[in-house]
Each structure stands twice: as C-alpha cells, then as structure tokens.
Amino acid sequence: MSLDAEKKIxxxxxxxxKTYGTGASEVFALRGADLDVYEGELLMLVGPSGCGKxxxxxxFTALLSADGGECDxxxxxxxxxxxxxxxxxxxxxxxxxxxAFNLLPALTAQENVAVPLLIQGVGRKVAMQEAKLVLDSxxxxxxxxxxxxxxxxxxxxxxxxxxxxxxxxxxxVCDEPTSSLDHESGHVIMKLLRDIVDxxxxxxxxxxxxxxxxxxxxRMAHMDDGKIIKIETMKNQQGIIA
Amino acid sequence: MYQIALKMLMGDRAKYIGLLLxxxxxxxxxxxxxxYFAGFITRGFALISENNSADVWVMxxxxxxxxxxxxxxxxxxxxxxxxxxxxxxVPMSLNDITARFPNGSFQFFQMIGVDDATLAxxxxxxxxxxPEVLHTPDSVIVDAGGSAGKLQTPLAKRDQWPFDRxxxxxxxxxxxxxxxxxxxxxxxxxxxxxxxxxxxxxxxLLYTTYSNxxxxxxxxSRRLTFVLVSAQENISPKQLANRIEQQTGLxxxxxxxxxEDTVHWFLINSEDVGxxxxxxxxxxxxxxxxxxxxxxxxxxxxLKQYAVLKAMGASASMLLGMIFIQAGVGALLGAGMGIGxxxxxxxxxxxxxxxxxxxxxxTPLFGILGVxxxxxxxxxxxxxxxxxxxxxxxxxxx
Ligand SMILES: Nc1ncnc2c1ncn2[C@@H]1O[C@H](COP(=O)(O)OP(=O)(O)O)[C@@H](O)[C@H]1O
Ligand SMILES: [Mg+2]
Numbered sequence: 001m002s003l004d005a006e007k008k009i010x011x012x013x014x015x016x017x018k019t020y021g022t023g024a025s026e027v028f029a030l031r032g033a034d035l036d037v038y039e040g041e042l043l044m045l046v047g048p049s050g051c052g053k054x055x056x057x058x059x060f061t062a063l064l065s066a067d068g069g070e071c072d073x074x075x076x077x078x079x080x081x082x083x084x085x086x087x088x089x090x091x092x093x094x095x096x097x098x099x100a101f102n103l104l105p106a107l108t109a110q111e112n113v114a115v116p117l118l119i120q121g122v123g124r125k126v127a128m129q130e131a132k133l134v135l136d137s138x139x140x141x142x143x144x145x146x147x148x149x150x151x152x153x154x155x156x157x158x159x160x161x162x163x164x165x166x167x168x169x170x171x172x173v174c175d176e177p178t179s180s181l182d183h184e185s186g187h188v189i190m191k192l193l194r195d196i197v198d199x200x201x202x203x204x205x206x207x208x209x210x211x212x213x214x215x216x217x218x219r220m221a222h223m224d225d226g227k228i229i230k231i232e233t234m235k236n237q238q239g240i241i242a
Numbered sequence: 243m244y245q246i247a248l249k250m251l252m253g254d255r256a257k258y259i260g261l262l263l264x265x266x267x268x269x270x271x272x273x274x275x276x277x278y279f280a281g282f283i284t285r286g287f288a289l290i291s292e293n294n295s296a297d298v299w300v301m302x303x304x305x306x307x308x309x310x311x312x313x314x315x316x317x318x319x320x321x322x323x324x325x326x327x328x329x330x331x332v333p334m335s336l337n338d339i340t341a342r343f344p345n346g347s348f349q350f351f352q353m354i355g356v357d358d359a360t361l362a363x364x365x366x367x368x369x370x371x372x373p374e375v376l377h378t379p380d381s382v383i384v385d386a387g388g389s390a391g392k393l394q395t396p397l398a399k400r401d402q403w404p405f406d407r408x409x410x411x412x413x414x415x416x417x418x419x420x421x422x423x424x425x426x427x428x429x430x431x432x433x434x435x436x437x438x439x440x441x442x443x444x445x446x447l448l449y450t451t452y453s454n455x456x457x458x459x460x461x462x463s464r465r466l467t468f469v470l471v472s473a474q475e476n477i478s479p480k481q482l483a484n485r486i487e488q489q490t491g492l493x494x495x496x497x498x499x500x501x502e503d504t505v506h507w508f509l510i511n512s513e514d515v516g517x518x519x520x521x522x523x524x525x526x527x528x529x530x531x532x533x534x535x536x537x538x539x540x541x542x543x544x545l546k547q548y549a550v551l552k553a554m555g556a557s558a559s560m561l562l563g564m565i566f567i568q569a570g571v572g573a574l575l576g577a578g579m580g581i582g583x584x585x586x587x588x589x590x591x592x593x594x595x596x597x598x599x600x601x602x603x604x605t606p607l608f609g610i611l612g613v614x615x616x617x618x619x620x621x622x623x624x625x626x627x628x629x630x631x632x633x634x635x636x637x638x639x640x
Contacts, residue, residue, distance in 0.1 A: 054637045063553055064632060084557070091555020102550045102636055106253020107246065118243050119556050163554075175637045 009072070010171055010203040011037035011060055016069035018055055018226075029055040030066070031226035039170075042197045042204040042216060047223030053207045056223070057173050061094050062086035074170050091119050095164030097174035101156040103148040109159045110135060110144035116167040134162040138192060154185030161192055172196070174206045178213055190216040243556070247564035250544060251572060257540065258572075264536040265576025265613055266583065268529035273584040273601070273609035275525040279518055280605060281598030285388060285442035286515075287504040289354075290497055292439055293334075293363050296470035297479035300331075300486055300494045307507030308500075311336055313464035318492065322469045325486050327477040332357035335455045336467040341448070342424040345396040346408025352387070352441075353425075353448045355455035355465065362470065364449050365436035369419060373434070376451050381433035383449040384417055388440025388596070393417040425458050440596060443514060526612070533576075533613060534620040537569055541624035548628045549636045558629050565628065569621035570614065577613040581606040 113131035178186030335355030356363035364373035394414035486494035592599035
C-alpha cells in the first residue's frame, strides 16, 4: 500500500477502530482499517456482508465517529473538526448515493435533486435550475416533475445520483448503489458513475458486493473482518491509475 | 427548506388529513368544553345579566354571590337611597319557596320580588303581555329557568283541588295563564309566562312584586336581598359602590364585580362546577394527548427522511426549524378547522336545543394556544430522536 507521490490523496485513513455496544453485546466492526483513496479515481470497497464496509464509509464521511485512528478527508483531519464543521464538510464536499435511494417521497425528482443546494442556502429558483440541468445530464430531464413513487428503481437511483452531483462535491460515496436494481439498470448506473469520474476530478467510492460491476473500478479494496486485506489495481480502465 | 418541510407535511395526503383532523378534533373538544363551561357559568350569574340597568348591587356584607343569600331589613333601602350619587335604587327579594299544584304535588321555586313602582327586574313576557300584569293582586310570572318538565299542572278539572286526597300521577299539562298555585296556603295566579336567561343550576322561577312577597311570606321579617342601584352620571359605579360601602357598612359591588364574585363562588362552592371542571380537564387531556401522540408519530415516521437530510449536511437548527414549521402549520390549520366546527356546532346546538354554550373571545384563543403549545411540545419531544439520530442509519438498507 505504498503511495505514488504524484497522486493527490482524497481519503487517508489509518488504523480505524470502531466497536458497537458494550460488554457482552460488543461488536468489533473495524479493527484497524487503513485506506488511501486518490483524487479522481473510482475505488470499490468489497467484502462479505458484515465485514464493516458501511461502518467504514460512515466514519470517513463524518457520519459516525471512530473509536480510534486517524482520517484525513479532502485535506481535513476529522479528529480536529467540530460537529458543525463536519456538517459543513458533508454539505459542501460530499455526495451520497444509498442502496435504498432515500429520495424524499413528497418531493418531485427535480426538488429532490435541489435539496443539497437548498441545504447550503442557495435560493430556490437557482437551485431548481441547477437541478434541472443535472437531471438532464443523467437522462431524466423529461421526468423532472415526477414523484419518486412514479419512477422505476433505476430511474430513482439516477435521480439520487443527480442529487449527489448537483453541488459538485469532490467526493461521492455510494453504498451498494446497484443492489436494489436489476442487472441492466445497475449497468446504466455504473456507466453514469464511471462517466463522472472520467469527465471530472471527482473521487468515487463505491461499496458493493455485486461482482457484475467490478469491471467499472480503477482499484478494488477488499475488506474482511474489519480490516482492508488487499488492494487490487484493475487493468482495464484507461485512466489515472497505471 | 421550509417549503420542503411543508411538502413533507402535506406529501402523504392520508397522513396529513389524519393529522389535521386529529388536531381539529382536539381544538374542537377543548373549545367546546370551555364554551360549555362558560355557558354554564354565564347562566350562574343570569340574575345579574337580567338586570343590566343596575350599576351597583348592594347586599348583606356576608353575601358574595347571587346563589347563597341572606336578607336585610326593609329599612336598608332608604339608607342606600340616601347615599349621594344614587340616581335611583330599587329593592329585590329572593326567596326559595315551595308551591303546591292543584293536584297536591309540589315544586320548589325561586321567587323574585321586584319593585312595585317600576317593576324593574321583571322579565319580558310571552303571549304579548306586559309586566304590568303584576299589578293585579296575587299575580306571578312563571319561568322554567332552564329546568324541564317541572311546571306541570293536572289536565283534568276533576284532578284540581280535589277534596278526597292528592291526585298524584295524573295526566298533566304545562302551566298556562290563569292557572293557580298555592304558596303558604295563599293562591297565586299565573298572569304571565316568560323565557328569560336559563339558570344554573336550573330552577323554576316565580316573579312577583315586592309587596306580594310581603303578602305571601308574612312571617319573614326580612325580605330585602339586594338593592339595585343606578348611579348618577357624575359618578362611576365603582366610586359609588365604595361610597355606599363606607356609609352603610353593607357590601356594594358593581355589576361586573358581582358577576366575578358569583363565578368565583361557583368555582369554589359548587360541586357541579367541580365535576364539570374535571370533565373539562379530562377532555382537554384526552385531546391534547391525541394531538401530541399524532404529531410525535408523524415526525417519528419521517425519521428516515430527516436522517437523509442530516447525512446530506442539514444542520440541527435547520432540522428543528423544519419540524417546528410542520407542527406549527399543522396545529394552526387544525385548530382553525376545529374552532370553526365548534362555533358552527355550538351555536346551532345552543339555538335549537336550549343548551349552555358561550364562546367568548378568549375561548378560541385558548383553544389555538393550547393546541399550538401541545403541538410544539410534541414536536420538541419528537425532535430529540432526530437530533440524536446517527445519520449513518441511512446506509442501513431500507
Ligand atoms: N448500529 C450498530 N449497532 C451494533 N452493531 C452494528 C451496528 N451497525 C453495524 N453493526 C455491526 O457491525 C458489523 C459491521 O457492519 P457493517 O459496517 O454494516 O457491515 P457491511 O456494511 O460490510 O455489511 C456487523 O457485525 C454489524 O452487525
Ligand atoms: Mg453495508
């Protein structure tokens, strides 16, 4: 896991420890996880269910505090950030895509996409305009006034991706983005994500155990039992990673 | 974001309407119970309302309501009349009497004796009659006073004033003009019927002249319960009351003070009012409980959505603002609906069925305020899990 000095690092984690519960019910979710993610790469975090993937990404997106270890995210040391600063970091610099889409059911596709901008205090009119553009870019411009319930799973996930993109975050984290989708829709989603990485300097971390989409990764980080056990560089992406 | 909060509130039509109806129900319940209570209390001081031309009420120093009274000597009237600033003063006599119906059955009445000269205190009469009918000897005006079925006299001639024995349980009809009753073995004649403000507690009323009271209750040496005073223009009722108290040693209260005294007396002394207050509190507790639980559940069901917003960088104060906006808007809309409903139902019920209902200016305000406070409290409580929520839960599948 030695680093190439020329590559800038977006996520740098060392010896992350996290336990849930205490006493008899104590669960060691992370037992010293190390990871570096380069700017502008698509890294897949893979491993068996329960090995700690979700816990790990929750920690370096500042959704959860670790019990030990160090994390630098986009040049900021998480241990030194106040909770307000963490909130700000998430709002400003991180985009999320969830397995269950997690769109707000009462809002139209366009409004859902606008939410991260509204959270940042962007005016409604501007936010809605931006949202429309991004929806266009994921191919859903025509459905911008549809409610989530009126869209297929694949479409909802594309809306979710638009929402993760709309505020131009440096880092996008996706937890099992294709697990709720059929093979074809999953493929469309991964192509979209791959395009984002290829056409911008955005860093993407995709948690998955769907081996049908491994081909889209630049690198694979294999996790087991609360640790990163192997990093694998994929050959087929003509991109940043040699 | 507040717009989004409102969309979240109204997004699920069924849930939203349920929530509004729940809040409306509470507001309805609370306002209705309060108005009902106010209606009863208002009936409690009906005598004072009925005599609205009296600026000051003068009474025995120990009396502090219209409900529990003791009489003063007749000479008191002159003492009050001699106080400077009194424009005119008339006597009023309250007595509880038992009157016998022609068949031998009997009924308690409150007899109200009014000034012979002015007939001030006599009610408006039905049947197109005038209070002057009271000038006929032994005549009385009868009023149900909010009671029902207590003014029944025998229908058949043969059941009236029978010689053998009482004819109880015989067919009866409502008292009419010209009917006669016995009070202290003296006949009185119904020469007028009225329908004045119902009393609380309900009681049949007999209005008659002050001199007729003297005639009907010869053994009573004291018959003067109140002196009703009208103030001269150059003095306020309050000042005049003070002056009367100083000069006579009697209790003198302005009409509004005396109403307050009477309400106060009811609140402290009447078990019925106590029971009603308990019911009122029960109704409010139930209503407020329903509202609180519904609002709490509403937020609780939206926890996941708040978690998503939190993960995406919504600050605690932003989320709190959203929750409070939702609660506040829901509360105000629901309360408005409930109070509107209450006004319509209450007014129509009180008009068609003679039902005590009085929506005072502060009653709906209290309803709205109560609902708002409960809703915001429920929101504050339901906000706790939102604020404590690990935003990481959004990753945990569905
Ligand atoms: N909130 C929690 N409380 C207790 N245990 C948890 C919690 N979240 C996760 N765990 C446990 O931590 C371990 C890692 O979970 P997770 O990070 O979700 O794994 P993965 O995403 O790889 O399936 C599992 O054993 C899981 O049961
Ligand atoms: Mg997981």
